[in-house]
Amino acid sequence: xxIFKNNESMGAWSNAMHKAGETIALVPTMGYFHDGHxxxxxxxxxxxxxxxxxIFVNPAQFGANEDLDAYPMNxxxxxxxxENIGADAVFMPDKEEIYPNGYQSYVTLKYLPGHLxxxxxxxxxxxxxxxxxxxxxxxxxDTAVFGxxxxxxxxxxxxxxxxxxxxxxxxxxxxxxETDGLAMSSRNAYLRPEERxxxxxxSRSLEKAKKMVASGTxxxxxxxxxxxxxIEGFEHTxxxxxxxCDPETLDDxxxxxxxxxxxxxxxxxxxxxIDNTILVNLNICPx
Amino acid sequence: xxIFKNNESMGAWSNAMHKAGETIALVPTMGYFHDGHxxxxxxxxxxxxxxxxxIFVNPAQFGANEDLDAYPMNxxxxxxxxENIGADAVFMPDKEEIYPNGYQSYVTLKYLPGHLxxxxxxxxxxxxxxxxxxxxxxxxxDTAVFGxxxxxxxxxxxxxxxxxxxxxxxxxxxxxxETDGLAMSSRNAYLRPEERxxxxxxSRSLEKAKKMVASGTxxxxxxxxxxxxxIEGFEHTxxxxxxxCDPETLDDxxxxxxxxxxxxxxxxxxxxxIDNTILVNLNICPx
Numbered sequence: 001x002x003i004f005k006n007n008e009s010m011g012a013w014s015n016a017m018h019k020a021g022e023t024i025a026l027v028p029t030m031g032y033f034h035d036g037h038x039x040x041x042x043x044x045x046x047x048x049x050x051x052x053x054x055i056f057v058n059p060a061q062f063g064a065n066e067d068l069d070a071y072p073m074n075x076x077x078x079x080x081x082x083e084n085i086g087a088d089a090v091f092m093p094d095k096e097e098i099y100p101n102g103y104q105s106y107v108t109l110k111y112l113p114g115h116l117x118x119x120x121x122x123x124x125x126x127x128x129x130x131x132x133x134x135x136x137x138x139x140x141x142d143t144a145v146f147g148x149x150x151x152x153x154x155x156x157x158x159x160x161x162x163x164x165x166x167x168x169x170x171x172x173x174x175x176x177x178e179t180d181g182l183a184m185s186s187r188n189a190y191l192r193p194e195e196r197x198x199x200x201x202x203s204r205s206l207e208k209a210k211k212m213v214a215s216g217t218x219x220x221x222x223x224x225x226x227x228x229x230x231i232e233g234f235e236h237t238x239x240x241x242x243x244x245c246d247p248e249t250l251d252d253x254x255x256x257x258x259x260x261x262x263x264x265x266x267x268x269x270x271x272x273x274i275d276n277t278i279l280v281n282l283n284i285c286p287x
Numbered sequence: 288x289x290i291f292k293n294n295e296s297m298g299a300w301s302n303a304m305h306k307a308g309e310t311i312a313l314v315p316t317m318g319y320f321h322d323g324h325x326x327x328x329x330x331x332x333x334x335x336x337x338x339x340x341x342i343f344v345n346p347a348q349f350g351a352n353e354d355l356d357a358y359p360m361n362x363x364x365x366x367x368x369x370e371n372i373g374a375d376a377v378f379m380p381d382k383e384e385i386y387p388n389g390y391q392s393y394v395t396l397k398y399l400p401g402h403l404x405x406x407x408x409x410x411x412x413x414x415x416x417x418x419x420x421x422x423x424x425x426x427x428x429d430t431a432v433f434g435x436x437x438x439x440x441x442x443x444x445x446x447x448x449x450x451x452x453x454x455x456x457x458x459x460x461x462x463x464x465e466t467d468g469l470a471m472s473s474r475n476a477y478l479r480p481e482e483r484x485x486x487x488x489x490s491r492s493l494e495k496a497k498k499m500v501a502s503g504t505x506x507x508x509x510x511x512x513x514x515x516x517x518i519e520g521f522e523h524t525x526x527x528x529x530x531x532c533d534p535e536t537l538d539d540x541x542x543x544x545x546x547x548x549x550x551x552x553x554x555x556x557x558x559x560x561i562d563n564t565i566l567v568n569l570n571i572c573p574x
Contacts, residue, residue, distance in 0.1 A: 007452055104398050105416070105450035110391035129392070130451075137452040163392035164417075165294055165424040 001082065002089045007138050010091045014052070014140045023048040026141035028132060031055040031092075032072045033081045036176040036184035040145045041085045043173050047143040053082050054091040054135055056098060060106075061127030067270075072189045091139065098134060107133045107164070109156055115250035116152045116263050117274065120240050128153055129160050136166050143169040147176075149183050151263055151276045152250065175275070177203065183275045190271035198234040199268045202275040205230050209262050213279040218256045220244040223279075231266060240265035240272070247278060256281050288370045290377050294425050297378045301339070301427045310335040313428035315419060318342040318379075319359045320368045323463040323471035327432045328372045330460050334430040340369050341378040341422055343385060347393075348414030354557075359476045378426065385421060394420045394451070396443055402537035403439045403550050404561065407527050415440055416447050423453050430456040434463075436470050438550055438563045439537060462562070464490065470562045477558035485521040486555045489562040492517050496549050500566040505543045507531040510566070518553060527552035527559070534565060543568050 004010040017024055025044035029037055044051045055078060062068035075092070082090055106126050112118075113125035136144070146154045154172045161170050176184045181203035182196075191199055205227035212223050224242050231237050245252050247261040256279055263276035291297040304311055312331035316324055331338040342365060349355035362379070369377055393413050399405075400412035423431070433441045441459045448457050463471045468490035469483075478486055492514035499510050511529050518524050532539050534548040543566055550563035 011452075011454060102446075103450055104396045105447050106395050106397065107451075108393050108395060110393065112391065134450075134452050137454070159389075160392050163390055163421075164394075165298075165421050167298060167424070 001079075001087055003079070004089060004091050005093055006097050007093065010052075010089070010093075011138050011140075013089055014138075017050050018140065022050045023142040024139065025051045025143040025145060026135065026139050027051065027053045027087075027145050028135050029053060029055055030057045030071065030186065031078050032074055032186040032189070033078050034176075034184045034186065034188075036147055036149065038081060038085055039176050040147055040173050041082065041087060043171060044143065044145045045086045047145070047169070047171060048141075050088045051086065052089040052091060052139055052141065053087045054139070056091075056093060056131065056135075058098070058127055058131045059095055060099065060130055061124050063121055063123060066121075067187075067190075067272075070190075070270075072186055091135075098131065106130045107160065109159060109163075112152065112156045112159055112250060115245065116241060116243055117265055118152065120265070125153070125156050129156060132157055132160065133164070136161075136168060141168055143171055145171045145173055148172045149175045149185065149274065149276070151261065155248070155250065181207075183273070185271075185273065187271045187273065190269065192269055195236045195269040195271070198236040199271070199273055201231045201234045201237055201268075202264060202266055202273055205264070206262060206275060206277040209279060210277060213256050213260075214282050216281070216283065218281055218284070220252075220254055220256060220260070223256070223262070227264075231264075236269050238267040240267060244279065257284055288366075288374055288377060290366070290379065292378075292380055293384055294380065297339075297376070297380075298425050298427075300376055301425075304337050305427065309337045310429040311426065312338045312430040312432060313422065313426050314338065314340045314374075314432050315422050316340060316342055317344045317358065317473065318365050319361055319473040319476070320365050321463075321471045321473065321475075323434055323436065325368060325372055326463050327434055327460050328369065328374060330458060331430065331432045332373045334432070334456070334458065335428075337375045338373065339376040339378060339426055339428065340374045341426070343378075343380060343418065343422075345385070345414055345418045346382055347386065347417055348411050350408055350410060353408075354474075354477075354559075357477075357557075359473055378422075385418065393417045394447065396446060396450075399439065399443045399446055399537060402532065403528060403530055404552055405439065407552070412440070412443050416443060419444055419447065420451070423448075423455060428455055430458055432458045432460055435459045436462045436472065436561065436563070438548060442535070442537065468494075470560070472558075472560065474558045474560065477556065479556055482523045482556040482558070485523045486558070486560060488518045488521045488524055488555075489551060489553055489560055492551070493549060493562060493564040496566060497564060500543050500547075501569050503568070503570060505568055505571070507539075507541050507543060507547070510543070510549070514551075518551075523556050525554040527554060531566065544571055 025048035107129040242264045260279045312335035394416040529551045547566045
């Protein structure tokens with residue numbers, strides 16, 4: 001497994017691979033791997049003949065009061081896991097390589113970031129879209145794999161890929177959960193033992209909502225109110241948003257008359273956790 | 288010469304060329320070719336083994352009260368000229384191909400557009416950076432050629448290329464002028480006969496400034512005041528800006544103690560004309 005720390009050597013590897021007739025899958029990450037990351041890498045490894053993993057804690061997608069400095073890291077372990085799963089290359093640039101002195105170009109989207117996490121994190125998706133654009137240009141992947149836990153991010157990258165004509169196959173991978181249902185996240189490391197039960201309120205409320213909708217509830221406000229009360233019943237929780245919306249545009253849906261995205265962000269102790277699922281009313285929209 | 292109207296067929300041509308070991312020069316234009324465009328194409332033809340020319344009047348770079356609908360066109364003549372000069376491909380998409388329904392991704396720069404033309408045309412360079420990003424991704428050129436009349440645009444594209452890691456060789460081509468000194472521009476077509484003399488005030492004032500600085504004037508304000516009066520002495524002229532600034536950052540320079548960019552925009556009748564030159568104080572900065 002090759003390790004690259006600068007744009008030029010990473011790009012040279014990609015060019016050499018493409019010249020040799022290989023194709024490249026990219027798995028962009030911020031490191032501190034869990035089984036969710038590993039599932040993305042397995043998908044990447046199957047999708048193309050070569051797989052590159054990037055590890056970069058992107059300062060441009062953290063707000064001023066967010067957890068950039070606390071973000072967990074374990075590079076040695078990450079490299080071992082990536083190698084074991086069959087990565088051919090790891091790209092791990094430092095901040096100055098990605099945002100050198102005088103850096104000033106940003107990629108923004110007009111509509112999709114105005115929903116869900118973008119409301120309380122107003123510059124987050126500009127940072128995501130910018131770094132992903134850079135990674136796409138440096139690594140020139142044929143496929144790129146992103147997790148669906150960050151559903152809004154996945155939608156934004158799909159839109160960006162289409163709008164800016166990258167021509168990359170964007171794959172969204174299913175959410176990977178702990179056995180108790182908690183969606184895997186590097187930020188779960190922030191949870192203290194006594195907060196762990198509270199963190200389960202997210203995945204459990206998704207299950208409750210799915211059942212409500214499957215059994216006929218179509219008013220979004222009723223579903224949202226029900227799970228808001230449920231989550232608020234746990235200690236240490238502070239809800240940022242609970243949204244039921246169109247899975248493509250992320251526009252609010254008042255009535256669940258077609259498959260809808262239920263997405264939420266909840267602060268649990270120091271950890272800002274997100275989770276989501278698709279709600280299907282079986283009477284109206286059979287799967 | 289191949290003509291492509293959609294992203295996919297254009298991209299397929301580029302991929303086929305690269306696979307065959309060819310390299311591609313791109314000359315992005317808004318059509319209505321004059322000798323300035325042809326000079327870019329000559330440079331492109333020499334720079335790489337294949338040359339593509341794009342013709343697209345980009346709505347995203349026109350403001351609400353600007354001349355988008357009036358912008359001159361002559362596609363048949365353009366195609367003939369491109370073919371004669373040795374273009375291998377012309378890309379001429381329509382607006383819906385470039386900005387389909389639901390389009391929402393834009394590329395912005397933080398500092399460079401806050402100068403010169405960007406002040407009176409606040410969304411112009413966002414439109415330029417966005418369409419150039421798209422053209423780069425669709426056509427994947429090895430070299431791209433831009434004229435230096437649009438000096439700020441050229442600087443922005445160089446920065447964009449560096450910031451977003453396109454890895455393209457960006458070439459700035461010298462300004463091409465009519466025999467009387469008027470910088471060639473598609474917008475010169477707007478000039479009525481009685482405005483033509485006034486249009487010469489731009490290039491003539493550049494010459495005056497060059498002489499003033501070469502012979503020892505170092506205060507920018509004196510140079511600017513002198514040519515402001517000169518240009519205002521012509522009928523039909525309305526100055527947008529006259530700037531003496533750093534050729535890299537475009538930041539204002541009070542003292543011409545190193546090579547400086549003199550750039551100006553002047554409305555002459557219906558035509559908004561721009562021109563620029565580099566001022567060199569021969570005592571301080573010998574060429």
